[in-house]
Amino acid sequence: xxxxxxxxxxxxxxxxxxxxxxxxxxxxxxxxxxxxxxxxxxxxxxxxxxxxxxxxxxxxxxxxxxxxxxxxxxxxxxxxxxx
Numbered sequence: 488x489x490x491x492x493x494x495x496x497x498x499x500x501x502x503x504x505x506x507x508x509x510x511x512x513x514x515x516x517x518x519x520x521x522x523x524x525x526x527x528x529x530x531x532x533x534x535x536x537x538x539x540x541x542x543x544x545x546x547x548x549x550x551x552x553x554x555x556x557x558x559x560x561x562x563x564x565x566x567x568x569x570x
Contacts, residue, residue, distance in 0.1 A: 543551065
């Protein structure tokens with residue numbers, strides 16, 4: 488009995504893989520497009536961060552100090568209020 492159950496299970500698995508075709512093994516075009524979109528978003532985020540860093544470094548010392556203060560104040564003001 489157990490031997491026949493194992494054979495049926497193996498045949499069932501092979502049959503499902505056969506009917507599924509290559510879709511189980513390779514990603515679809517939609518998945519590829521989503522991965523490409525995520526990669527482009529990461530690249531643009533890195534580019535934006537590099538531009539912000541360069542902008543910050545290009546400022547004189549007193550302006551940098553002012554920017555740092557305003558950044559800290561903004562982070563305090565934008566904090567969610569607790570109830």
